[in-house]
Each structure stands twice: as C-alpha cells, then as structure tokens.
Amino acid sequence: MSNTKNNLESMSGLQDKGRRRFVLGASAMLALAALPFPKNAFAKAISESLTQLSGKVFDLSIDYKTVNFTGKSARATVVNQVLPAPILRWKEGETVTLRVKNNLDEDSSIHWHGIILPTEMDGVPGLSFDGIKPGETFEYQFKVQQNGTYWYHSHSGFQEQTGVYGPIIIDPAEPDPVVYDREYVVMLSDWSDTPPEKIYANLKKQSTYYNYSERTVSDLFTDIRKHGLINTWKARAMWNDMRMSDRDISDVTGAAYTFLMNGKTPEQGWSALFKQGEKVRLRFINAAAMTIFDVRIPGLKMTVVATDGQNVQPVEVDEFRMGVAETYDVIVEPEEGNAYCIFAQNIDRTGFTTGNLTSAAHLVAAVPSMDPAPILGHGDMGMSMEGMDHGDMDHGAMGHGSMDHGAVAQAEMDHGSMDHEAMSHGEVDHGSMDHGSMAMGAPVLGLAGFGSTAEIKHADAEYGPHIDMRADAPQNGLHDPGIGLRNHQAEYNRKVLTYADLKGLHPTYDKRQPSREIQLHLTGNMHRYMWSINGVRFEDAEPLVLEYGERVRFTLVNDTMMTHPMHLHGMWSDLETGDPDFIPRKHTVIVQPGSTISYLVTADAIGKWAYHCHLLYHMPGMFLKIVVR
Amino acid sequence: MKNINLKGFKLSLIAALLMSGATQAGGGDDPLLTKVMLDEVERGLDSNDPTSFKLQAWVGKDLNKLWLKSRGDYQNSDDKELEIQALYSRAIAPYWDAQMGIRVDLEPSPSRNWAVLGIQGLAPYFFEIDAALFIGEEGRTAMRVTAEYEMLLTQKLILSPEVKMNLYGKNDAVLGIGSGLSDISAGLRLRYEIKREFAPYIGVEWARKFGNTAEFARNEGKKVEGTQVVIGLKAWF
Numbered sequence: 001m002s003n004t005k006n007n008l009e010s011m012s013g014l015q016d017k018g019r020r021r022f023v024l025g026a027s028a029m030l031a032l033a034a035l036p037f038p039k040n041a042f043a044k045a046i047s048e049s050l051t052q053l054s055g056k057v058f059d060l061s062i063d064y065k066t067v068n069f070t071g072k073s074a075r076a077t078v079v080n081q082v083l084p085a086p087i088l089r090w091k092e093g094e095t096v097t098l099r100v101k102n103n104l105d106e107d108s109s110i111h112w113h114g115i116i117l118p119t120e121m122d123g124v125p126g127l128s129f130d131g132i133k134p135g136e137t138f139e140y141q142f143k144v145q146q147n148g149t150y151w152y153h154s155h156s157g158f159q160e161q162t163g164v165y166g167p168i169i170i171d172p173a174e175p176d177p178v179v180y181d182r183e184y185v186v187m188l189s190d191w192s193d194t195p196p197e198k199i200y201a202n203l204k205k206q207s208t209y210y211n212y213s214e215r216t217v218s219d220l221f222t223d224i225r226k227h228g229l230i231n232t233w234k235a236r237a238m239w240n241d242m243r244m245s246d247r248d249i250s251d252v253t254g255a256a257y258t259f260l261m262n263g264k265t266p267e268q269g270w271s272a273l274f275k276q277g278e279k280v281r282l283r284f285i286n287a288a289a290m291t292i293f294d295v296r297i298p299g300l301k302m303t304v305v306a307t308d309g310q311n312v313q314p315v316e317v318d319e320f321r322m323g324v325a326e327t328y329d330v331i332v333e334p335e336e337g338n339a340y341c342i343f344a345q346n347i348d349r350t351g352f353t354t355g356n357l358t359s360a361a362h363l364v365a366a367v368p369s370m371d372p373a374p375i376l377g378h379g380d381m382g383m384s385m386e387g388m389d390h391g392d393m394d395h396g397a398m399g400h401g402s403m404d405h406g407a408v409a410q411a412e413m414d415h416g417s418m419d420h421e422a423m424s425h426g427e428v429d430h431g432s433m434d435h436g437s438m439a440m441g442a443p444v445l446g447l448a449g450f451g452s453t454a455e456i457k458h459a460d461a462e463y464g465p466h467i468d469m470r471a472d473a474p475q476n477g478l479h480d481p482g483i484g485l486r487n488h489q490a491e492y493n494r495k496v497l498t499y500a501d502l503k504g505l506h507p508t509y510d511k512r513q514p515s516r517e518i519q520l521h522l523t524g525n526m527h528r529y530m531w532s533i534n535g536v537r538f539e540d541a542e543p544l545v546l547e548y549g550e551r552v553r554f555t556l557v558n559d560t561m562m563t564h565p566m567h568l569h570g571m572w573s574d575l576e577t578g579d580p581d582f583i584p585r586k587h588t589v590i591v592q593p594g595s596t597i598s599y600l601v602t603a604d605a606i607g608k609w610a611y612h613c614h615l616l617y618h619m620p621g622m623f624l625k626i627v628v629r
Numbered sequence: 630m631k632n633i634n635l636k637g638f639k640l641s642l643i644a645a646l647l648m649s650g651a652t653q654a655g656g657g658d659d660p661l662l663t664k665v666m667l668d669e670v671e672r673g674l675d676s677n678d679p680t681s682f683k684l685q686a687w688v689g690k691d692l693n694k695l696w697l698k699s700r701g702d703y704q705n706s707d708d709k710e711l712e713i714q715a716l717y718s719r720a721i722a723p724y725w726d727a728q729m730g731i732r733v734d735l736e737p738s739p740s741r742n743w744a745v746l747g748i749q750g751l752a753p754y755f756f757e758i759d760a761a762l763f764i765g766e767e768g769r770t771a772m773r774v775t776a777e778y779e780m781l782l783t784q785k786l787i788l789s790p791e792v793k794m795n796l797y798g799k800n801d802a803v804l805g806i807g808s809g810l811s812d813i814s815a816g817l818r819l820r821y822e823i824k825r826e827f828a829p830y831i832g833v834e835w836a837r838k839f840g841n842t843a844e845f846a847r848n849e850g851k852k853v854e855g856t857q858v859v860i861g862l863k864a865w866f
Binding site for chain 2: 202205209215216217240243466468528530
C-alpha cells in the first residue's frame with residue numbers, strides 16, 4: 001500500500017501534501033470546471049450511445065419496448081425509449097424537478113441512488129410513497145446537495161433487471177478537484193431474455209440452476225493426484241458436511257445474462273475516443289441486477305478518484321471490483337495511436353462486457369481472456385482456518401501485508417472482539433483499549449475510523465431451516481480484494497483496489513465517535529434460496545430505529561458465502577478504512593463472504609429509509625426498513 | 630418388479646398440470662410456486678421389462694408445501710403397481726423437510742391405504758434422502774428409504790446412483806408381501822441435461838426380493854431377482 005501511495009505522490013508531483021490534499025494539476029482544474037463535457041465533435045458523435053438530458057426540469061416516461069440483445073426479441077422496460085435510461089446531468093445547488101410518467105400496466109417508481117434528499121422523494125414504494133400507478137405521473141422535486149457520479153433505477157418489482165436504470169452526473173458547484181479533459185460514463189449491466197420473475201422462480205426451485213461451473217469428477221481426480229486421497233478427503237470434508245459448493249459464486253451467471261456496457265453487447269461493442277495527451281475520466285456505474293464486475297483496462301493504470309460519487313484520495317490501480325450499485329470514477333491517460341480494451345468480467349468468470357477506448361475509430365483493442373473462476377476457501381465461510389487443510393485455499397488471500405490470517409482466525413476465536421487491523425497499524429492509542437475488559441466480554445466500542453471491536457453474536461432467529469450457515473470467525477473484509485482477485489498482484493502483477501485503499505479526499509465530515517454499534521448479520525439459505533437480515537426477512541422484520549442526529553456504527557457480518565453489496569438509502573455509509581481523519585463516504589458497501597465490514601452513519605435525515613442487498617433477487621428478503629425519528 | 634397403470638399416470642399428470650396454474654400469486658420474497666418433477670419415466674430394453682415412472686410435484690412457499698408423490702410400473706394387466714401420496718411438507722432444518730399425509734396403493738388389487746410420516750432432504754455428503762414410515766389398516770406398517778447421489782462427469786452429463794429399500798411389519802399374503810426386509814433395488818442412471826429441465830438418460834436397474842416376500846414370489850413362480858437396462862427421461866418444470 002505504501003508503495004502505491006508513493007507512486008501516486010510522485011505522479012502528481014505533490015510529495016507531502018499529496019496524501020491529504022490531493023489535486024491533479026491545479027491549472028487544468030479551472031479549465032475543466034468550465035468545460036464539464038467535451039465540446040469536441042468527434043467525442044460527441046461517439047458518445048451518442050447514451051442520451052443525455054440536462055437542466056432543471058426533466059420529463060421521463062417509463063414504457064415497454066421490444067429489444068434484441070441476444071438474437072431474440074424480448075420485452076424490456078425503458079425510460080424515454082432508451083436502454084440504459086438517459087444520463088441526467090444536474091448541477092450541485094440547483095433544485096431539480098423530475099416528472100416521471102408510468103406507462104406500464106403495473107406500478108413503477110424511480111429511486112435516485114445515492115442522492116441525499118427528503119424521504120418522500122426517495123422513490124421506494126411502501127416507504128417513501130405509494131409508487132406510481134399505471135398511467136400516472138409523479139413529480140419529484142429536491143435540491144441537489146452533492147456532486148459526482150450516481151444513477152437512478154426503478155424500485156418496483158424486478159423492473160431494474162429489464163432496463164429501468166440510467167446514469168446521473170452532478171457537476172460540482174465549486175471547481176472540481178478532479179482534473180480531466182474528457183469524460184465518459186461506463187454503465188455496466190446484465191440482460192436476460194428470461195423474465196425476472198421466472199429467474200427468481202428457477203432459483204427457488206433449483207438454486208444451482210444457472211451454475212455450470214460446479215465441481216466435476218475430473219476435478220476430484222485432479223485433486224487426488226495433486227494432494228493425495230487423504231488430503232483431498234479432508235479438504236472436501238467441510239464442504240460435503242455443510243452441503244455447500246465451493247463453486248457457488250454467482251446465483252445468476254453468464255448462462256442467463258448477456259453483459260452490457262452502455263447498453264451494448266460485447267459483439268456490438270461500445271467505443272470511445274480520446275486525443276493525444278488527454279486525461280480521460282471514466283465514470284463506471286454497476287447497474288446490473290445480479291452481477292458483480294471486475295474491471296481493468298490492460299495497458300493502462302487507472303487512478304481511482306471517486307467512489308459512489310464521493311471524491312477519494314487518488315489511488316492508482318490495475319483492477320477493481322464493483323459491487324452492484326457501486327460507482328467508481330477513474331482517470332486514465334491513454335497514449336495516442338493506441339486502442340485499449342475496457343474489460344469487465346463478471347465475478348464467476350462466465351461472461352464479460354467490453355468497450356474500446358481508442359485514439360482512432362479504426363483501432364480496436366484486443367479483448368483479453370477471462371481469469372480463472374474463483375473457488376471459495378474455508379475463510380470465505382467465516383470459519384477459523386486453524387487446523388483446516390489449506391490444500392484448497394487461495395493462498396493469495398493470506399498475503400495481505402503482514403497479517404497472518406491463521407493467527408487472526410485463532411485470535412478471533414479466543415477473544416472475539418479485537419480489531420487486528422487497527423492494532424497492527426500501530427496508529428491506535430493502545431492505552432485506550434482495555435484488553436482486560438475485552439477479555440471479560442465488556443462492551444467496548446472501537447474508535448471511529450477503525451471499525452468494530454465488538455464480539456460476533458448470532459441472534460436466536462439465526463437458527464432454523466431458513467439459515468444454512470453462521471460465520472463464527474469472520475475475517476475483516478477491509479484488506480481483502482475479494483474472491484478471485486486475491487492473487488492477482490503476485491500472479492499477474494496487477495494491483496487490485498481494496499476498501500483499505502479508500503481515503504476520503506475531504507476530511508471526515510462528522511468526527512464524533514459512534515455512540516452505539518448495530519451488528520447486522522446477512523443471512524440466508526442458499527439451497528432454499530431464502531435471504532434475510534439477522535435471520536428475519538423483510539416482511540417479518542421490525543424497523544431499525546435511529547435517533548435523529550446520532551452517530552452510529554453499522555457492523556455487517558456476512559453469514560453467507562455470497563458477496564453482498566449493501567445499500568443504505570438517505571444517509572451516507574462512512575466506511576471505516578483505517579484513517580479517522582479521512583473517512584470515505586459510500587452509498588453501497590460490499591460485504592465479502594464470511595467477513596465483516598463496519599461503517600459509521602450519521603442519522604441526519606428524518607424519515608423512512610430502505611436498507612438492502614442490491615442483488616435484485618436477494619433484495620425482497622434481505623431488506624430492512626430504517627426509521628430516523 | 631412393478632407395473633404401471635396408464636390411466637392413473639395420466640390422471641396424476643393432469644392433476645399436476647392443473648396445480649401449476651397457481652404459480653402467479655405473489656410478490657414479496659416468498660411467492661407461491663409450483664414444481665412438477667418427472668424424476669423417472671423409463672422402459673426396459675427387453676420386451677418383458679416393465680415401463681415405470683416416478684413423479685413428484687409440489688405447490689407452496691419456502692417453508693411449507695403440499696407434495697404429491699406418485700410411482701408406478703406396468704408389465705401387463707395382471708402385473709402392475711400404482712401408488713400416490715399426498716403430503717404436507719414443512720421445513721424443519723436447513724436441508725430437511727418433515728412430511729405427513731396419506732398414501733394410497735391403487736394397484737395391485739386390493740388397494741391399501743396408509744398414513745405417512747416421512748423426512749426428505751439432503752444429508753451430509755450430498756445424499757438425497759427420502760425416508761418414510763407408513764401405517765396402514767389392520768396393523769400393517771411399512772418403511773421405505775431411498776437414497777440418491779449425483780456425480781457430475783461434466784456440467785451436463787450426470788451419473789446418478791440410487792438405492793431403495795422397502796420393509797414391512799407383517800405379511801400381506803394377498804399381495805405377496807412378507808414381513809421384514811422385502812426388497813432392495815439399486816439403479817445407476819446416466820443423464821444428459823439438454824437443458825436443466827430436460828434430460829434423457831440410459832441406466833441399469835437391479836432389484837431383488839428378500840425373506841417372506843421372496844418366498845411368496847417363488848411360490849407363484851415369479852422371479853426373485855432381476856436386472857434390466859433402461860432408457861428414460863427426467864424432466865421438470
């Protein structure tokens with residue numbers, strides 16, 4: 001990590017201040033603020049694949065439309081006849097009015113994802129309002145209080161999967177600290193001709209329906225040849241005993257999905273132009289229903305400058321993972337005479353989507369092949385790795401700096417509550433942590449910025465036919481690039497972004513310590529395809545009440561083997577990445593399998609808010625109503 | 630071995646089809662769904678081999694379902710079997726459902742009625758288990774255990790061994806059933822999933838009668854043990 005930081009600082013030419021007050025070239029900054037979108041005709045022509053609307057008043061209509069992404073016609077739901085929906089370009093500080101007409105024969109809605117606004121404008125049927133009835137128009141109006149890259153989508157039924165999603169770009173009121181000469185939205189999504197209700201039913205009837213990457217007999221023989229019969233038996237024992245598959249990565253795979261970039265299939269190809277010497281800002285948005293993407297541009301370093309619309313201290317990476325609903329803004333500096341492939345492979349490597357970033361229309365970059373499919377290890381099940389056979393494990397996972405995961409798991413088993421991250425950095429005042437009382441089980445809140453030190457506790461509701469696993473020794477997900485990405489530095493020399501790399505560009509907005517901590521367990525039964533929070537599905541769950549103005553910590557414990565992107569409406573999720581002074585703000589946070597992650601929330605928005613997994617088919621159950629009063 | 634009643638087979642198929650119309654209720658995380666599984670419909674390659682089927686269907690939600698299970702064989706008009714179970718199924722553990730209801734043996738004649746108490750689910754090491762206790766009239770009891778496993782040779786080519794055994798509490802001489810372990814059958818089927826819901830297969834099935842049941846069979850001049858090669862279809866929707 002320190003290496004990267006140095007690289008960045010030398011790149012920017014800001015040696016010391018670089019880490020805290022980062023600007024990429026101050027002179028270009030002003031020029032850019034005046035030119036929010038490329039005026040270049042060339043660029044305009046090519047960016048026409050996405051429609052853009054700007055101003056203060058917007059008329060949007062949601063309709064059915066016949067589309068063809070696979071060679072077969074299918075019915076989509078679209079906004080203003082385009083898929084993705086038009087880019088909405090707003091200006092920070094202005095009040096926008098959005099008149100949304102529903103021409104479907106069922107209720108619809110639009111949720112402005114990541115936008116801070118009054119609760120009744122949030123667009124969640126049942127919480128914010130009643131939804132938009134067929135034939136009716138709902139007028140949204142709110143003041144835009146932020147800037148950056150966001151998106152919007154339907155929050156009704158499964159309409160999001162069939163096309164009701166589009167980008168939002170908010171230009172900053174102040175000069176943009178991020179400097180660039182040209183920008184493109186890169187919206188990633190997944191399309192299936194199978195109606196979403198049918199996909200959901202298929203998963204309920206056979207949870208492995210879309211998984212064609214299961215272990216086969218030949219894998220077994222390969223393992224026996226490599227590790228011997230006894231070691232193979234031992235390595236398989238846990239999976240066999242738990243009746244789980246180490247190849248269970250995505251619920252819905254490339255077997256069902258065609259992956260899109262700005263509404264184009266890999267065959268159609270989305271293309272974008274740049275000119276000599278330009279810094280290009282790519283605004284990545286994961287608008288998929290169920291697909292987590294891993295993004296890279298072979299031959300180009302990407303400098304991450306923002307996530308979820310919020311600026312972060314620039315960090316240079318080769319690859320990053322995007323949970324569903326997350327956004328990342330990166331700056332790239334492509335070289336004249338070259339073409340580069342923007343490559344987004346899905347998490348289980350059953351499909352990808354690509355774009356061509358090129359200096360001339362006739363230059364087309366080669367598309368790389370996908371990486372090997374990830375295989376889950378014991379650690380991904382939140383199990384102590386002590387005494388386990390490591391034969392099957394991804395040892396790259398253990399290479400995070402100086403951490404010894406075996407020891408961590410052991411320690412968490414013993415003490416249950418120590419924050420190894422915070423402690424290993426030596427940045428914490430150890431005197432303030434009372435080890436004696438921790439061992440006694442007395443509640444101690446971890447310091448703001450460093451995450452939870454609380455004991456992992458499973459609620460009574462987490463036991464029963466609806467729950468198939470509980471992580472008893474979850475790992476800290478902060479430094480983990482995630483399944484399938486862990487060994488990329490060693491194997492391919494690709495630096496993969498982790499959440500630990502994210503530090504806010506702006507100093508922490510609310511520096512208070514959390515007054516309490518809420519531990520939420522992401523739970524489910526994969527086999528029955530049931531999802532819940534703390535063992536209770538949305539329909540049966542009591543709302544979670546926050547007092548207006550309080551600063552609380554949310555600690556998420558992933559008691560499943562799936563990667564869940566958790567989205568909090570209405571308020572920021574201040575991700576605790578190890579620096580209390582520069583806590584980055586996010587709206588959607590990935591919780592790795594069998595892992596924990598913590599963030600702080602300032603309850604500064606009265607009202608009823610949705611909190612849920614953004615995987616579309618997890619959402620109906622893995623959903624909690626939050627009330628701020 | 631067993632026999633089939635084609636009329637009964639059709640009736641249960643129709644019943645299952647009618648039930649599938651109920652899928653559209655809904656919303657929330659737990660819609661009312663229907664699944665109809667034609668686990669086996671197969672024919673022996675030898676002209677004397679029976680035609681047999683095994684069909685299951687459920688309608689319900691995540692944790693509570695109504696199950697219909699039916700199986701039958703048809704060799705000739707004198708040698709046939711048809712059984713139907715209607716069960717209420719409730720999830721009791723992450724991988725297990727408890728099931729209770731009724732079983733009616735329509736063929737052979739005279740028919741028999743049973744109360745059913747069973748458990749169905751996935752055991753460690755991925756064995757699919759269906760075990761049930763049957764309590765009939767006149768003090769009759771029976772037990773059946775079925776275990777099945779799936780080996781993926783490739784993602785679509787699947788080898789599936791299956792073992793089934795029947796036990797009875799007392800003789801039922803009219804039907805040629807003896808007390809104790811009555812019969813064991815073991816099958817090995819190799820299917821190819823053209824799509825998830827549609828997989829033709831070839832297989833081999835061995836069956837043997839034991840104890841008093843074997844004795845009854847010998848007395849009637851019937852075979853006690855047999856092996857047949859089958860072709861069939863596994864499908865669901």
